[in-house]
Amino acid sequence: MPPPPIDTTEAPPLILEAGRASRNYWRDLWRYRDLLAFLTWRDLVVRYKQTMVGVAWALLQPLLTMAVFVVFGGLLGVPTDGVPRPVMVFAALLPWQFFSAALSACSGSLVNSSNLISKVYFPRLIVPLSAILVSLVDFLVSAVFLAALMLWYGLAPDWRILALPLYTLLAFACALGAGLWLTALMVRYRDFRIVLPFILQFGTYVSPVAFNSNLVPEKWFLLYSLNPMVSVIDGFRWSLLRGSQSLNPVGLAMSTALAVLLLWSGTAYFRKTERSFADVI
Amino acid sequence: MSSPIITVENLGKCYSLRTPSARSGLLRDSLGSLLRNPLQALRGPAPGAPGANEDFWAVRGLSFTVQPGEVVGIIGRNGAGKSTLLKMLSRITDPSAGRITLRGRVASLLEVGTGFHPDLSGRENIFLNGAILGMTRGEIRRRLDEIVAFAEVEKFLDTPVKRYSSGMYVRLAFAVAAHLDPEILIIDEVLAVGDAAFQRKCLAKLQSATRDEGRTILFVSHNLASVRQLCSRALVLQSGQLVADAAPAEAIAHYMSLLPRGREGGAYRHIAGDGRARITTLRLNAPGGTEPLYAIFEPIRFEMEFEVKPDAGALEFFLLIYGEDGECLASSFQRDTGDFLRPAGANGKISVSFKNPFLPGRYLVSAGIFDRSRQFLDWIEFAEGFQVESGFVDGRAFDSRLGRVSILPEWSA
Numbered sequence: 001m002p003p004p005p006i007d008t009t010e011a012p013p014l015i016l017e018a019g020r021a022s023r024n025y026w027r028d029l030w031r032y033r034d035l036l037a038f039l040t041w042r043d044l045v046v047r048y049k050q051t052m053v054g055v056a057w058a059l060l061q062p063l064l065t066m067a068v069f070v071v072f073g074g075l076l077g078v079p080t081d082g083v084p085r086p087v088m089v090f091a092a093l094l095p096w097q098f099f100s101a102a103l104s105a106c107s108g109s110l111v112n113s114s115n116l117i118s119k120v121y122f123p124r125l126i127v128p129l130s131a132i133l134v135s136l137v138d139f140l141v142s143a144v145f146l147a148a149l150m151l152w153y154g155l156a157p158d159w160r161i162l163a164l165p166l167y168t169l170l171a172f173a174c175a176l177g178a179g180l181w182l183t184a185l186m187v188r189y190r191d192f193r194i195v196l197p198f199i200l201q202f203g204t205y206v207s208p209v210a211f212n213s214n215l216v217p218e219k220w221f222l223l224y225s226l227n228p229m230v231s232v233i234d235g236f237r238w239s240l241l242r243g244s245q246s247l248n249p250v251g252l253a254m255s256t257a258l259a260v261l262l263l264w265s266g267t268a269y270f271r272k273t274e275r276s277f278a279d280v281i
Numbered sequence: 282m283s284s285p286i287i288t289v290e291n292l293g294k295c296y297s298l299r300t301p302s303a304r305s306g307l308l309r310d311s312l313g314s315l316l317r318n319p320l321q322a323l324r325g326p327a328p329g330a331p332g333a334n335e336d337f338w339a340v341r342g343l344s345f346t347v348q349p350g351e352v353v354g355i356i357g358r359n360g361a362g363k364s365t366l367l368k369m370l371s372r373i374t375d376p377s378a379g380r381i382t383l384r385g386r387v388a389s390l391l392e393v394g395t396g397f398h399p400d401l402s403g404r405e406n407i408f409l410n411g412a413i414l415g416m417t418r419g420e421i422r423r424r425l426d427e428i429v430a431f432a433e434v435e436k437f438l439d440t441p442v443k444r445y446s447s448g449m450y451v452r453l454a455f456a457v458a459a460h461l462d463p464e465i466l467i468i469d470e471v472l473a474v475g476d477a478a479f480q481r482k483c484l485a486k487l488q489s490a491t492r493d494e495g496r497t498i499l500f501v502s503h504n505l506a507s508v509r510q511l512c513s514r515a516l517v518l519q520s521g522q523l524v525a526d527a528a529p530a531e532a533i534a535h536y537m538s539l540l541p542r543g544r545e546g547g548a549y550r551h552i553a554g555d556g557r558a559r560i561t562t563l564r565l566n567a568p569g570g571t572e573p574l575y576a577i578f579e580p581i582r583f584e585m586e587f588e589v590k591p592d593a594g595a596l597e598f599f600l601l602i603y604g605e606d607g608e609c610l611a612s613s614f615q616r617d618t619g620d621f622l623r624p625a626g627a628n629g630k631i632s633v634s635f636k637n638p639f640l641p642g643r644y645l646v647s648a649g650i651f652d653r654s655r656q657f658l659d660w661i662e663f664a665e666g667f668q669v670e671s672g673f674v675d676g677r678a679f680d681s682r683l684g685r686v687s688i689l690p691e692w693s694a
Binding site: 013014015016017018019032034035037038039042045046049050115116117118119120121122275276278279 | 296368369371372373375376377378379380382383384387389395396398400405408409412413414415416417418
C-alpha cells in the first residue's frame with residue numbers, strides 16, 4: 001500500500017525561534033483543555049485514594065480552624081453583629097481557605113510537575129490552573145457544609161446571594177494572579193517556598209476572618225483594603241448574611257483593580273519565563 | 282518532491298553557567314550580587330570578565346531538513362546534544378539561535394510513561410498519559426481497546442499500576458505512545474526498555490507507522506542495531522554539531538570512529554537499567570597497553586566487578602561484541618551455558634572466557650545485567666575494546682581469509 005500523501009500545505013507551519021512567542025497560545029490552551037480536566041481529576045482521585053478520611057479532609061481543616069476562632073472570638077468578646085459566631089466565622093473562612101489553599105497549591109505546582117515539564121510540551125499555564133481547580137472543588141465541599149450550618153441556625157440568604165459567584169471569581173483571580181507570580185518565581189528561586197507560609201499566615205491575621213471589618217478604624221481603612229481578600233470576605237458575608245456586613249464600594253473597586261493587575265502581570269511574567277522553565281527546573 | 286516536513290536552520294541552544302543564581306537557584310544569591318555591584322548586575326558581566334564565556338552551547342549551528350515519511354536516526358555520544366535537539370523540536374525548550382519550521386503535528390516521546398501515577402489504574406493512566414501526550418478524550422476513548430490489546434494488560438486494566446510488573450508498566454506506557462497520530466513522531470531512547478519480544482513488536486509498530494501511514498519519525502538511540510533496522514538515514518552529532526548525515530551504515534561507521542574506548546571521565550556509559558545492579562569494572566586479561574591484543578583462538582577472559590542492591594534478585598550477565606562498523610557480531614548470555622548468579626553480598630565478581638574467534642581488526646565490548654525476567658539492570662556500552670592481531674595463537678600468520686569470525690571445526694573423512 002503506498003503511503004497516503006500528507007498535505008503539508010494545509011496548516012500554517014509552526015516556526016520555533018529564539019524569543020518568538022507562540023501566536024496560537026490561547027488556542028493551544030483551549031486545545032489542551034482535556035489535559036486540564038485530567039490533571040485536576042488525577043489530583044483529586046489520588047488524594048482520595050491515598051487518604052483514609054478522603055473527602056472529609058476538605059472539611060476537617062476549616063472546621064478545626066473555625067472552632068479555634070469561635071472559641072477565642074467568644075472569649076475575647078469580638079462582636080458578631082447579631083450573627084451566630086460559627087456562621088460569621090465560617091462565611092469568612094470559606095473564601096479565605098480557598099484563597100490560601102489555591103495560592104499554596106498554585107505556587108508549588110510547577111516545581112512539583114518538573115518531570116512533566118522537562119519531558120513534554122503543553123501550555124504550562126495548565127499546571128497552576130489545575131492546582132487551583134482542585135482547591136475549587138474543596139471550596140465547593142466546604143460551601144455545602146456552610147449551607148448546612150446556616151440551615152441549622154435557620155438563616156436563609158436573600159437576593160444578595162446572586163453576587164456570591166462574582167466574589168468567588170474575585171478570590172479566584174487573586175489566587176491565580178499571585179499564584180502565577182509565585183510559581184514562576186519558585187522555578188528559579190526556591191526561596192519562595194519559605195516565603196509563602198509566612199504570607200499566608202500573615203494574611204490570616206490581616207484578613208477579617210476572626211473579626212469583622214467594622215472594627216477597623218476609619219483612618220486605617222484604605223491601607224487595610226489593600227489586601228484584596230478583605231473585599232472578598234466582606235462580600236461573602238454581605239451576600240450570605242442578608243447584608244449584615246456593609247459593602248465598601250471604594251474597597252471593592254480597589255480590590256478588583258488589584259486583582260486585575262495581579263492577574264495581568266502574573267500572566268505576563270509567567271508567559272515571559274515559561275519558555276525557559278524546562279531549562280532551569 | 283514535496284517541501285520538507287522539518288526544516289532546521291542554524292539551530293543553537295545555549296545554557297548559561299554564569300550566574301550563581303542559575304546554579305544555586307536561590308534568591309539570596311541574586312539579590313546579593315545585585316547589592317554588591319548594582320551597575321554590573323544591570324549591565325551583565327563586563328566583556329572579558331571571568332565567567333563571561335561560561336556559556337555552554339549544547340547545540341550549535343545545526344542545519345538539516347527531513348522529508349515526509351523519512352525515519353531519521355540521531356546518534357552521538359552522551360552530551361553530544363541529541364536530547365537538547367529533541368527538546369527543541371518538541372517545543373519543551375526554546376532555541377537560543379536559529380529556527381525550526383515544522384509542517385505537521387508533532388508528538389514527542391522522550392520518556393516512557395510520563396505522568397503515570399502509581400495509584401491510578403491502568404485505564405486511568407491511559408487517559409491521563411494520552412492527554413499529556415496531546416490526545417483528546419475522544420481520541421483516547423476510540424483507541425482504548427487497541428491500546429489495551431497492544432499492551433497485553435486486559436486483565437489488569439483496573440489494577441493500580443503500582444502493582445504491575447515493570448514489564449507490564451513499560452508495555453502499557455509504550456502502547457499509549459504508539460497509538461498517537463501525529464505526522465511527526467519524536468522518540469528518545471525508549472526502545473531500550475522492555476523485553477526483547479516487546480521491543481520487536483514496538484519496532485514493527487513503528488515501521489508500519491512509517492510505511493503504511495507515511496509518518497515521519499526522528500529517533501534517538503544508543504541501540505545502533507535498531508537505528509540500522511528502522512532508519513532510512515542517520516545524523517551523527519558531536520559536541521552539538523552535525524558531523525555526518527548519511528545512510529545508517531555509513532553514519533554508524535562514522536560514529537564508531539569517534540568513540541573512545543572504556544571509561545569517559547571515569548564512568549562507563551550506562552545506557553539502560555534501573556540501578557538495582559551495576560557493573561563497576563570490566564577488565565580484559567591481557568596485560569598492559571591501551572588496547573589488549575589477541576591472536577586468533579587465543580583465550581580471552583573478561584572479569585567484571587559489580588555492585589548490587591538487595592532487591593535485585595537473581596542476575597544474568599551478558600556480553601556483546603561489536604565490529605568497528607557498529608554491527609553486533611556476537612552476544613553471549615550467562616544462561617546459555619550456566620545459571621543465574623545469586624549474589625551473596627553487595628559486591629561481587631564474575632568472569633567469562635572463550636577462545637577468540639574474531640579475525641584481525643578492532644572490536645568493542647558492551648556488557649550488562651538482566652534480572653530474572655530479562656529486564657535490564659545495567660548495560661554499559663563500549664566499555665572495553667580489543668584488537669586481534671594478524672596471526673593465529675599457534676603462530677601461523679593470518680592468511681587474509683574471508684569472513685569476520687573463525688571457528689574451530691573438526692574435519693573428518
